[in-house]
Amino acid sequence: MKPITVEFTARAGDQEFKEQNVTFHNPEELFAFVAPGGGCDNIPSEVDEIQMVFFQPEHLNTQNPIADKRVTLELGMVFLTGPLAEIVQTVEQLIDKAGRGELTASFLKVIDVKF
Numbered sequence: 001m002k003p004i005t006v007e008f009t010a011r012a013g014d015q016e017f018k019e020q021n022v023t024f025h026n027p028e029e030l031f032a033f034v035a036p037g038g039g040c041d042n043i044p045s046e047v048d049e050i051q052m053v054f055f056q057p058e059h060l061n062t063q064n065p066i067a068d069k070r071v072t073l074e075l076g077m078v079f080l081t082g083p084l085a086e087i088v089q090t091v092e093q094l095i096d097k098a099g100r101g102e103l104t105a106s107f108l109k110v111i112d113v114k115f
Contacts, residue, residue, distance in 0.1 A: 003023050003024065003025050003055055004023065004024045004030055004052055004053065004054050004055075004082075005021055005022070005023050005052075005053045005055075006021065006022045006023075006024070006033075006050060006051070006052050006053075007021050007050070007051040007053065008021075008022075008043060008044075008047045008049075008050055008051075009047065009048070009049040009050070009051065022039070027090070027093065030090075031093065031097060031102070034094075034097075034103050034104060034107040035097075035102055035103065035104060036102075036103075036104045036105075037104070038104060040104050040106055040107045041104055041106050043106065043110070047077075048077055049077050049079065050077060050078045050079070050110060051079050051081065052078065052079065052080045052081065052082075052090075053081050053082060054080070054081065054082025054083060054086045054087065054090075055082065056068065056070070056082070056083060057083060061085070066084060067083065067084060067085040068083045068084070068085070069083065069084045070082065070083065070084075071083075071084045071087055073087050073091065075091075075094075075111040075112065076109075076110050076111040076112030076113075077110050077111075077112075078110055078111050094111075098113060
């Protein structure tokens with residue numbers, strides 16, 4: 001996995017404010033952030049959109065070009081943008097961790113999951 005930049009954006013009327021950028025270098029860092037006790041619990045309530053931007057791979061997938069296709073997936077107020085293969089892998093892990101109770105309640109709230 002290439003680094004992921006997470007941008008926190010707040011909007012007030014027609015004005016947009018970038019709150020903070022965080023870079024994760026591997027999946028463990030990302031999932032530690034959205035786990036109970038992680039930094040996700042400290043997201044200000046004014047934030048109304050979270051952009052997770054995954055970088056394109058250094059070497060293109062010549063055997064399966066659709067794997068590198070740039071896509072955006074919306075989960076509540078979280079937008080995951082990047083190569084299709086990276087987004088799919090991340091979402092599979094999010095589903096697994098949600099089922100195991102390994103995601104913080106605040107992150108589940110922002111992706112609009114109710115248990």
